[in-house]
Each structure stands twice: as C-alpha cells, then as structure tokens.
Amino acid sequence: MRVWVGIDDTDSSRGMCTTYLATLIMERVESELGRVEGFPRLIRLNPTIPYKTRGNGAVSFLVDVEDREDLMEVVNEVVLEHAMIEDENTDPGVVFVDDDLALKLKSFADRAMKDVVMLDEALFLIGKYFIPHLKYKKGRGLIGALAAVGAELNDHTLELIAYRYPEKFGTEREYDEESFFDMDFELYPLTFDNVDWCNEKVVCIPNTPCPVLYGLRGESVEALYDALDMIRTEPYDRKMIFITNHATDMHIIDTDRISITGLENYRSYKVTGRVTGEPYDIEGGHVFFEIDTRFGEIKCAAFEPTKQFRNIIRQLRPGDEVEVYGSMKKDTINLEKIRIVKLAKVYVERNPICAICGKRMESAGKGQGFRCRKCKTRASRKVKELLSREIETGFYEVPPSARRHLSRPLIRMDGDKRHIFR
Template structure:
C-alpha cells in the first residue's frame, strides 16, 4: 500500500522526510522497494524549501531484501515484492497520528496532506506537477475513486503527495539522510567542511561541497532533524560514506534512510517547447542577440532569440563565477539555455555553447616595405611612419576567445535539487536504468 505525505515542514523547522523515519521506526509494516523523495516544480512560490514530497510502500513483503537505512543501531531492510496489503483506514489512522505529532503547527503556510493508494498514478500527473501550479480541487477530483486522502488545515500537501505517486522513476539517484530530532544542534563550519569532503572522494556522489565558495552542501541551512544528506548513484557507496563519517566524527544520530529520488535528473526540463509558460523550466536553443551586461546587485543578463521570441538569459549573483560565462558570450553565439522561465527571462542552471561566433578587430596594417606598423590618420587612411606610404585597408585579425564550445553549469552553491550536474550526464545517457543510474 502506497503512502504519500507532503507539506509538514516550514522554512526553518522540521523536514517532511523525517516522518518516513518515524513511520518505519514506529510501524510494524514491511517496506517494499525504496522510500521515495520526489522533487516537484521548483518555481512554485509557496513551497517551503525544496518542494519535495515523500512516499513509501508498506505492507507484507517477500523476496530478496536490501538495506535502506538504520534506526537505533539496527539496519532497516526492504523487500522486493508485495505479499500482502494492510487495511487502508487502519494505515491512514497510523500515518495521521505521526503527521499530527510532527507537523509544524505554528505556521499558516504548513498544510499537510496524506494520500494512500493501492496503485501508483499516471505519469502525466507528475509531468504536470513539474511544470504547472495544480489546484487542490483538481487533485481532489483526480483522487476520487482512486485513493483515500486526508487534509490537515487546507490540506495543500495532497497535491505533492499525489504527484509523488505519479513519478515513473525511469531516471533516478539516491540520497542518504541522517537524522536527529528535533535538530542536531551546532556543528562548526570547519567540521562541516571536513565532513562534506568525505563523500567528494567517491565519484558516484554529487553536490557534496562547493570547494571554491567553501560551501558544505550536504548540510541543511536551517536547523531541522536532518543532520546531513549525501547524494549519489550507488547505494552501497552511500552506506560506506555514512560509516566513514561516523568513524571520523562524533555524530550522535538516531539513524538514516536512503531515498530513491529524482534529484539531479533534469526531469523538470522540457526541451524546445513551442510555448513558454511562467511556471515552466526549459532547454532552449537559440542565438545570442545582444551584448551581456550586469546591473546593481551583481546580476548579469544577455538578450537571446529563441525561435521568433526575444527573451533574456540571467545569471543572478548567487551563481557566483558562472556569471563570467554569461559575460563572455557575444551576438551570434549559438547556445542552449537550461533553466526556469518567468517574466521573459530564463534563470540559468546550465548553458551549452554550441557554436561560437567569430570575433575580429581592425588594426593598422604593416608596411610591407619597411616592416613597420602604419599609423591611422582617420577615415581609412594609414601611413607608414618611415617611408610615408599610404594604405587604405586595415589588417583584420581574429580574436581568440576563452569561451569554449561545451557545457557550463552554475556552482554547487547555486544548484537546484532537480538540476542535473554535468558529471551525471554520462550516467543518464542510457535510460531506462536497472541499478542506480547506469
């Protein structure tokens, strides 16, 4: 039986993923498959932090088992097959009691929703949740006859919960989240940097640390039950990394859960659409049509022609050194821009330079007789300072540009959960996957 939950946290408290840990720890159900952390539309304005919903398949399991976590010193294992389903209403009562215990009650923007279903939903709902703003009314109509659900307060969380059950999971990564409720307390910045460096030595991981900007990306910004989260494509590596962190650092945790997730997959990117929506994220191929410029605050922009539409590409201040890439393009460059679209602007996550325009400069010619560079007298008039001979045509020299024809990405400090790091592109070249991303 699939259980999905969303919208139990706030900007600075809790984390909905922790409820999965509590469900597993308190419940007497078997887990079938992997718990899932599904990120949805990053452009939704009312999201708490990462706009992620959770689901887990509970019941009586059979077949082979695999480790998906640890609680209070004991491994948590999941089964590969379902042998029996629990009673829906009993399961709803159990899940509701946990949500009631832990959701953030003093925040009007926290509106939990629980969905329980025998089956997963059509992937079209997932696609819609990545690109659009879905109403509660739409979801309630969708769930009618398909599943049971519970709304707490406005129950806005049933939207994300339902969408998580529609994720097809064709391309996926994993994240190991380590917990201590209500929060771990203070870890020094230096220790965070040291811990974040441990997974960096495993090629199967991604988005651990931004070395240049000294940003320990595996640690959440607000204090939540999450101590750290390590992302990767190999579950066994994640367990090894967890053990190594525990060996080298005194982390007094409750345990961890490994989630199957759509993070780092670019699932939110729709390629080359005919119509651009302000809620959408796209990859657009077109031509740079103006000179780049920077405004107050350090935000950089350039005009870009996509099909018959003139839009702007933006690299905002948090993208740090990536702004230099945008400032290096010139009119005529053919590029593919990846990012979210709003108000005529693409907020860049990646930029692929497909073909560079050639850049030239005019210089006074060299006198062929004296081998001395002539001097400009204006109006296409060049004169040799030695023999005084005059020349009309300048020497045309091509300028070597540092910009290369390749992909560029924003640094880890500015990277979105869904955005695919360049290092993962080879893994996702052959889809569907059978294990991790292979």
C-alpha cells in the same frame, strides 16, 4: 495489503522536514503494523512554485500491512504530533494508494514536476478513484502526495539523509568541513554535489532549523555508506536512504520535442536560440542577455549566486547559437546550464601590421592613416581581424552551490565537451 503512502507539506521555514516525518512513520509501521518495502522515494516537484517551502519535495513509500485503517491512524498521529500545522502556510496532505492504482497517477506526477497544478485537480483524482486520504487545513500537500506516489523514475539518484537529535534542532550544526572535501576527492562521481570546490563550500548541509544534519547525494548505496564512514560531524540520531529524482532534469520541458506555442512563467525549459546582443551586468552582479527563439526574443539571466558561471555568459557575443536550460520567472530564464552550439565569428578593427618588420603600425595623425616609424611603411585604414574566442562550444553549468535539486549536473550527462567547474 500493499499500500503506497504519499505525504507532503508538513514542514515550514521555521522547521520540520517531510522526509523526517515520513521516517518516523516508517519506524512506527515497522514496529507496530507490518513492513516497509524497499527504499522510500523523495520526489522533487516543480521548483518554481511560489508557495513551496524549500526544495518542494514530497515523499512516498510502500508498506505491507494487514489493515489500512490502522495505517491511517498511525500516520495521522505522527502528522498531528510533528507537522508544522500551526504555520499558516503549512497544509499537509496524505494519500493511501493501492499498488495497481499508482500507475494511473503517472501523468499527474509528470505535470506536478513540470507545470502548475491546482488543488482541485488533486481532489478530482481522489474523488474519481476513491483514494483514502488525510487532509489538514487546505490540504495543498495532497498534490505532492499523489505525485510522489505516481512518479515514474526512468532516471534516479540516491540521497542518504542523516537527522539530528531533537534537542539539537535549530542550533548550529557541528561538522569537519575538510572531511567532506576528502570524501568527495575519493568518491566523486559516485557521490556528487556534496561540495563546491571552486567556491570552497560544503553544500549538502542545510542552514535551516530543520532536523536534517546532512544529505549525501550519490549513485549507489555502497558509495553513500563509504561517504558516511569518511565524513566527521556531530552524532546523528537516525538516517534513511531515499530514491529520488534529484539531478535528473525531470522538471525541464524540452521545447524541441514538445509542441508548445509559448513560454510561461513558473515552468522550466530547454530552449535553443541565437544571442542578439552583448551580455550586460546590472547592480548586484547579475548578468543578462537576450536570445532570438521561435517564441520571440527571450531574456536570460545568470544571477550573482552562480559565481564563475557568469564569466562564461559575459563572453557570449551576438550570433552565438546556444541551448539554455532554466526556469522562467518574470519573463526571464534563470539559467541552470547552457550549451554553446556554435560560436559566431567576431571581428575587431585594429591598426595594420607592417609588412616588413611585422609590428603594428601607429596613427600618423587625424585623417592621415597609419605608419611604421622604423620601416616608413604606411597604410590608409584599420584592418579587420578575427577575434580569438576564450570560450569553446559545449556545456557549461552553474557550480554546485547554485545548483537546484532537480538540475542534472554535467557529470551525469553523456557526451563530449562538458566544462565542469571542479
């Protein structure tokens, strides 16, 4: 029988990774019970959920086995042995869904990527469809487990994850940084978001005590294996390629297409509006501005980790028409990217220019207008001149080191005027 296995919330901030645990399960299935069909799926859910561990990712994979009870027993053994169940915030959940039933979970999965879904909703579906499952402690992982099975990937990318030897867990990772930049130089954009050229960072290597050595992001299996051959790191224990919704913007609620009455915290939006005031910095290097939208005035923020992206935001002016993408927290949209739709005309007052020599006049004294010392010409008042803007219309994005898993980079978007930090 063909069964989808969905699993989530087996890790903690102190270690483990759900993709690693799922890989161990798949190895057991292949050696003892049957076969795994196709690539497993790594589904990133709503990135603003406050009780997420790290990237809020759940895993699903399709197996062909003779007996579901044997499958459940193997999965239970692996979870009990490797999940961080002793952590107070880890509440694993696993579901076993028939192939045809998976299609009925699509709307639930879509909500789990965009909205706040409660455990009771997952338990209701499990009861409604009599879904076999494993629930540990509170079982909050059942939400992600169901979503990972039901997610429809109209767009997807791939991630090749290499795992460390267990004795290396929690120690500093060994790798040659230059080899990652060389790889990116050769393979980009078939591989992407693995390094940040502007900020000189390798961003596909975690700094947590989890089993992951690195996660290479790309558009094709061939490109990922080419990348694997080019980078130099400590030896890896095992590897797995996942189909994923990384870099797809599946978390974004498009307010121009979906009828909603207001914006809510812990959701992510695309919103159009007009800049109402000058951007301003606060302590810590964070930059804020407000836009007027059909939902009222909304505050937007480019936080310090977005680095050079903040310089674009600082150049916005009142009247600029923009389209912002980001997550709403504390009634503020945390920017992931922005499209400048139209630049307002900005005028500044300056001393007049002498009509004879073409040089700018100087003040003739308080209340006495302006004069040109050389030509003796005079003018009574300053003149308004159109300011030349240093930014252009088009898309701007945060650099890879500040990019969320789900946020779609401009290199994966169609259209002209994409200003990519590279």
